[in-house]
Amino acid sequence: MLDIGFWELALIAVLALLVLGPERLPSAIRSVSQLIRSVKQTANNLKSELNHELRVSELHEQLKQAEAKGMQNLTSAEKKAVSELEEAARSVNASIQPQNNPAESNSNQTKENKE
Known part of the structure; x- marks a missing residue:
């Protein structure tokens, strides 16, 4: 990634120690490491979002x-894309449909039994 050797790193450490002093150097190192960690996490999130969007675009093209x-004589990739989209639609529909409460279903069953 960066072409920094041992001696360049040692020089940066000595300069940081001279400029910041021994009191502020540990907190500066923690701050820099947190910044690097957040940049890496943001880059990984962006990468995963791009991969997801590329996959969605690919499925859309295959659909x-x-x-x-005319949904006939499909290639295996097109069949797989259609089945993935159907599965996604089923899972969305299942999460949207209202869930019956157990108390409501018991009261509905007792009403049906009385009739």
């Missing part, structure tokens, strides 16, 4: 190709 063929 367009499948629709253009």
Whole structure:
């Protein structure tokens, strides 16, 4: 990544010790390490979002190709894309549908039994 050798790193450490002093150097090192950690985390999050968006775009293109063929004579990649999209649609529909409370279902069952 960076082309810094041992001697360059040692020179930076000595300069930091001279400029900041022994009292402030540990807190400065902690601050720099937290900054580097947050930059790495942001870069990893951005990378995963880009990969996700590329996958969505790829699935969208494959779905367009499948629709253009009339959903017949699909390649294996197109079939896989369609099945992934169907599974995603099922999971979204399942999470959207209201969940019955156990108390409501018991009261509905007792009402049906009385009738």
